[in-house]
Amino acid sequence: MATTQSTEGTSGPKRIxxxxxxxxxxxxxxxxxxxEPGSVSALRGxxxxxSADVEIVExxxxxxxxxxxxxxxVRLDHQGELMGYERTRRYARGQIDR
Known part of the structure; x- marks a missing residue:
């Protein structure tokens, strides 16, 4: 497991x-x-x-x-364990957003 960091001093929940x-x-x-694991295109605390957006080859x-x-x-808890996921978009690899 990864080393944890506290986001709220020593008394708050630990977050990777x-x-x-x-x-x-x-x-x-x-x-x-x-x-195969893909790239992570966004990550938010x-x-x-x-919460992370992960791109994969389907x-x-x-x-x-x-x-x-x-x-x-993808939703992760503070320790990095998967809580849920949903597909938000499908597209051709060569497609560029406008």
Missing amino acids: GAPAAMRHAAAQLAQMLQC TDDGW IPRIPDTSSVMASYR
Whole structure:
């Protein structure tokens, strides 16, 4: 388990740091979905722990620019344990946001 940091002095709840939260979000989502871990495109501290947006390859294709990607919102508690996730977007790997 990662080293914890207190966000509210020594008496408040312990919270893992941002780098560890990013690793936990990608790894636990990949384990749940049985896929390769993807990149974390957003990370926010919340009252309950962390919220992260994780990008994964849902359907690999050749060439890889035609692969189907998905963005998932992942909720972690203060210690980095998965509390929930939801798919928020599906898109082609080569697609650029406008």
